[in-house]
Amino acid sequence: MATLARQQHPLADSASQLRHYDEVTGIIPPFSSTLQKAGYDGLFAGRPEILQINVGKLCNQTCRHCHVDAGPDRREVMSRETMEQCLQFLDRSGMKTVDITGGAPELNPHYRWLVSECRQRGCRVMTRCNLTIITAHERFNDLPRFFAQHQVEVISSLPFYEASRTDRQRGTGVFDASIEALLLLNAEGYGKPDSGLQLHLVYNPVGAFLSAPQQMLEQQFKKELSNRYGIVFNNLYVINNLPISRFLHFLLQSGQYEEYMKKLVMAFNPATVPALMCRYTLSVSWEGFLYDCDFNQMLDLKITDQAGNARHISTVPAEALQERRIMVSQHCYGCTAGSGSSCGGQLVP
């Protein structure tokens, strides 16, 4: 399947996605006014703790729900120079947690260098690994060993413990390849008690609905993956699908867009607001521009200075990012629905 970008689809353009949000404004209240009713005059960042580096849109998969519109036909990958600028930012900001994402980040030729540089700085490093990359080619087969040697926390998507639902969202054969990769990670000690090697799985609904509670699903996944394949892992993160890029495309094509947005609004939970990930995360694009989160990045809602100029990782003073006003729009309802949603799973019990 070609990405929206390759198809030159209108939704490949972030402005066109934002226009769809305007279309439902008469039906769905603006997110900012819902926040205000809940007692929040906007969203403001605290001290950034996690630097989430998106090293590019190149991926070996083309999942139906992907908010990045990643795929094998994308060519945008972070250069070594921009990675060096990220490292310099870590040095001057003192941030100690790095979350590497993509695309499939391992396809970036400088990925392993970036990981080892972050680890040498004493940073906790999380990597978003789609699992299938590990078995996609022999040059990636040693990734579990590389992760273990660098004590990297691995966070991997597995929409379900059955092939049909996983393959429906992520592509034919993805489930079997993911199971093979999980067994290789387990063989390195990942997910095993006392190994110190953390393996977390990510669940997101295969459709236009909100997920069941995280704790319940985690127990179910642990039981089923262990019984069926002998697979172990640490935590399950439940993440809502946000109406961005290919998931927005799916919603519009299937005529479920309005209904899904209404579901998110009905499920708005003010208790999630203090824990929203944009309040303590900074997201960097492959070009080095800064965003409040990976979702804002895909909608091209850049962090700007007071004059409206886009902030870039190479020049931004670390202190300028504290207490900044976060850019919000209708997609933010995805993070505040139910128990909330973030790259680390649900936000409140």
Ligand code: SF4
């Ligand atoms: S969801 Fe992840 S694995 Fe799937 S296409 Fe997007 S970046 Fe690749």
Ligand code: SF4
């Ligand atoms: S999409 Fe979520 S994380 Fe991003 S700015 Fe909105 S509420 Fe914050």
